[in-house]
Amino acid sequence: MQQLLTKCRRAGFWVAAILVLLPNQALAASAIDSGDTAWLITATALVLFMTLPGLALFYGGLVRTQNVLSVLMHCYVIACLASVLWYAGVYSLAFSDGGSANAWIGGLGKAFLAGVGSDAASGSIPESVFFMFQMTFAIITPALIVGAYVERIKFGAVMLFSALWLIVVYAPVTHWVWGGGWLAEMGVMDFAGGIVVHTTAGVSALVVAMALGGRVGFPGEVKPPHNPGMTMIGAAMLWVGWFGFNAGSALAADQSAGMAMLVTHISAATASLVWMVMEWVRFGKPSLIGTVTGTIAGLATITPASGFVGPFGALVIGVAAGLLCFAAVQAVKQKFEIDDSLDVFAVHGIGGMTGTMLTAILVLPVLGGMGLAEGMTVGQALGVQLLGIAATVVWAGAASWVLVKICTALVGLRVEREDEIEGLDITSHGERGYEI
Amino acid sequence: MELIMAIIKPHKLDEVREGLTELGVQGMTVSEVKGFGRQKGHTEIYRGAEYVVHFVPKVKFEVVVAAEMAERVVECIRETAHSGQIGDGKIFTLDLEQAVRIRTGETDDQAL
Numbered sequence: 001m002q003q004l005l006t007k008c009r010r011a012g013f014w015v016a017a018i019l020v021l022l023p024n025q026a027l028a029a030s031a032i033d034s035g036d037t038a039w040l041i042t043a044t045a046l047v048l049f050m051t052l053p054g055l056a057l058f059y060g061g062l063v064r065t066q067n068v069l070s071v072l073m074h075c076y077v078i079a080c081l082a083s084v085l086w087y088a089g090v091y092s093l094a095f096s097d098g099g100s101a102n103a104w105i106g107g108l109g110k111a112f113l114a115g116v117g118s119d120a121a122s123g124s125i126p127e128s129v130f131f132m133f134q135m136t137f138a139i140i141t142p143a144l145i146v147g148a149y150v151e152r153i154k155f156g157a158v159m160l161f162s163a164l165w166l167i168v169v170y171a172p173v174t175h176w177v178w179g180g181g182w183l184a185e186m187g188v189m190d191f192a193g194g195i196v197v198h199t200t201a202g203v204s205a206l207v208v209a210m211a212l213g214g215r216v217g218f219p220g221e222v223k224p225p226h227n228p229g230m231t232m233i234g235a236a237m238l239w240v241g242w243f244g245f246n247a248g249s250a251l252a253a254d255q256s257a258g259m260a261m262l263v264t265h266i267s268a269a270t271a272s273l274v275w276m277v278m279e280w281v282r283f284g285k286p287s288l289i290g291t292v293t294g295t296i297a298g299l300a301t302i303t304p305a306s307g308f309v310g311p312f313g314a315l316v317i318g319v320a321a322g323l324l325c326f327a328a329v330q331a332v333k334q335k336f337e338i339d340d341s342l343d344v345f346a347v348h349g350i351g352g353m354t355g356t357m358l359t360a361i362l363v364l365p366v367l368g369g370m371g372l373a374e375g376m377t378v379g380q381a382l383g384v385q386l387l388g389i390a391a392t393v394v395w396a397g398a399a400s401w402v403l404v405k406i407c408t409a410l411v412g413l414r415v416e417r418e419d420e421i422e423g424l425d426i427t428s429h430g431e432r433g434y435e436i
Numbered sequence: 437m438e439l440i441m442a443i444i445k446p447h448k449l450d451e452v453r454e455g456l457t458e459l460g461v462q463g464m465t466v467s468e469v470k471g472f473g474r475q476k477g478h479t480e481i482y483r484g485a486e487y488v489v490h491f492v493p494k495v496k497f498e499v500v501v502a503a504e505m506a507e508r509v510v511e512c513i514r515e516t517a518h519s520g521q522i523g524d525g526k527i528f529t530l531d532l533e534q535a536v537r538i539r540t541g542e543t544d545d546q547a548l
Contacts, residue, residue: 224480224487283481293483330484343483 033124039253040129046244047136051079051143054241058234058296059147061227062289062342066423067151068226068433074146074155078162082139085166088112090138091131093171095179103182106175123251133248134174141170141197147342148205151215152420155428156411161403165204169399173200173392187373188388189363189381191260192249194304194356199392202349204400205340206332211404212413214339216420228289235292239268242299246306260306263314264299270318271298271325278326293347297325300351305359310368317358325351353389360385437532437544438506439498443471444517444525446495455516456499459508462548466497475522492523500535502545 056075060068082090092110099107110116113131122130142162149158176183177190190196215222225231246264250257275294280286301321302314309317328346332338340346360381363369372381407413414420419427426432444452449466456464470491477490501509506529513527537547 219485221488222485224482224489279484283484287482289482290484326484333485 031124032121032126033252035253036124036251037126037129039257040125040133040248040251043244043248044129044133044136046241047133047140047248048079050238050241050245051075051136051140054234054237055140055143055146056234057230058238058292059150059231059342061230061232061234062147062225063150064223064423065226065434066425066432068230068425069429069431070155070424071146071150073429074150074158075143077159078143078146079139081159081163082142082166083135085163086131086135086138090166090171091134093167094138094174095130095134097180098175102180103185104175105172105181106179125251130251133251134178137193137197137245138166138170138174141193141201142166144197144201144344144348145205145208147344148209148340149212150341151424152212152414153424154412154415155424157407157413160411161208161407164403164406165400168403169200169204169396170196173395176391177388183384183388183391186384186387187376187381188384189308189359190304190356190388191307191359192246192303194301194352194359195388195392198300198303198348198352199356199389200396202345202347202352203393203396205344206338206349207397207400208404209338209340209345211401211408212339214337215341216417218339219333219337225289228287232288232292235295239295239299242268242303246303250307256307259310263309263311263317264302264306266311266314267302267318267321268295268298270315271295271301271321274319274322275326278322293329293343294322294326297321297347297351300348301325301355301358303352304356305362308359308370309362310370312368313358313362316362316367317355320354320358321351324354356385356389357382437500437535437548438503439500439530439532440506440509440513440527441496441498441530442513442517442525442527443469443494443496444513445519445523446493448517448519449495449497451516452497452513455512456509459505459512461499461501461505461509464497464499466495469494469496473523473526494523494525500532500548502548 052075056072059071059075063071089108089111091113092108093106096106096110098105116127116131118126118128120127142165145162145165146158174196175181177188177196178184188195217223242264243261247257247261250260272291272294275297276286276291279290298318298321302317305313305317325347328350329343332340332343332346360378361367363372363381364378365371372378404413415424415427446468453464470493472491475492477488477492479486480489481487499509510527510529518524534544535547536543
């Protein structure tokens with residue numbers, strides 16, 4: 001017995017020695033960093049959480065009781081649809097080499113993840129993880145647009161529009177900025193999606209809202225949010241998840257990620273307070289819905305800047321977000337009378353564009369930023385940022401307009417008036433959100 | 437017997453209940469309703485947009501009492517539900533034909 005135990009112990013020693021050595025060998029060969037990988041896997045979960053259920057609840061609370069399920073459905077189904085399309089080819093279009101067309105779009109070489117096995121690497125993380133992380137961005141971006149067309153859109157149109165939009169708008173713009181396309185070549189600064197996510201979604205939302213027409217009763221007789229509490233819960237989930245969105249965009253578990261998380265948080269908190277104070281001053285009472293909307297404005301605006309600015313820059317961005325997005329909400333709904341129902345353009349569009357422009361200034365070390373790229377002047381940086389925004393606005397706007405026309409022709413855009421009044425939950429989905 | 441139906445401000449319900457219990461009223465039925473009178477609703481502001489809210493939340497309750505008690509009950513409700521502000525509500529009195537206690541079969545005044 002004693003001899004058997006000794007033999008086992010010796011064998012165990014050798015097994016342990018081999019196990020300790022082998023992984024190091026494998027790691028050295030493929031340069032996968034386990035810290036980076038662990039963080040990016042976590043960040044992926046956080047960003048998916050932003051859509052499921054963060055954004056779903058945020059939007060859900062803002063609509064009438066008879067439409068809450070339809071909004072949850074839109075977010076949920078878009079998540080599923082975007083996932084499959086990402087795998088089928090949108091990832092490839094966004095991030096693979098497009099050969100001669102690579103300035104504008106990737107190729108289909110990685111459609112269905114062809115050639116991408118479990119050993120494939122993307123920098124210091126497995127490509128599978130990079131694929132997943134970027135996928136969660138491809139999920140939330142079309143889901144943001146939901147806010148423009150709630151309470152009156154046909155479900156078929158949601159699916160068709162979202163699918164086409166991913167291919168025609170999201171994939172190219174992603175490629176331009178992050179996939180080695182022309183804007184990346186020019187040195188555009190968009191750390192986590194001020195252009196790719198917020199500008200595309202915001203502009204497209206505005207176009208869809210204009211084409212769709214306002215809800216029955218807009219602007220004077222629209223019903224207020226049915227559950228501000230649900231909206232706050234969603235906003236809180238978005239705030240927490242945004243740490244994955246921005247800090248994860250460092251694509252590493254390092255100081256860049258740490259600072260990105262810090263500035264994200266400062267901007268969110270600041271913008272919330274600014275919005276709250278503005279409501280207090282202008283309307284006499286600070287509301288929960290207003291305050292949490294300020295949070296989202298702050299988060300959207302810091303997104304492009306999160307890897308480039310410091311805490312002071314975050315403060316500036318938070319204040320700018322609160323002021324500008326607040327004004328934009330009034331302007332879109334009251335001055336221009338466009339029923340972008342959940343203020344997607346005012347919050348994400350204006351926020352994303354503002355943050356993208358401010359990045360060029362707040363990146364300067366004197367303001368606490370990380371510094372411009374070698375050889376770049378502030379003037380040039382501003383020019384590139386502006387060019388990136390302008391190109392995206394034009395492309396997203398025009399493409400969305402065409403897609404709306406296609407959807408109208410193929411499936412119809414809007415439900416019947418009586419169905420809209422009765423509510424999409426029961427008329428489109430056969431379900432009631434609440435049994436009274 | 438009289439069925440006395442009143443529509444009052446929700447936060448006044450406890451006061452009314454206490455007042456009626458002191459008077460000797462044995463039961464009441466309460467429902468949450470919404471409505472408007474001459475007050476005609478109001479506007480609320482969400483994210484800077486004004487929403488017209490036509491209906492205001494109210495509480496409706498019903499008590500059934502012997503005819504002799506009716507006047508005192510109405511007066512009690514009027515005092516306890518009163519706040520002096522618009523939206524205090526209204527009290528209606530209806531003649532009741534019959535009342536039955538389900539458990540025992542007692543009728544009319546015995547059922548109250």
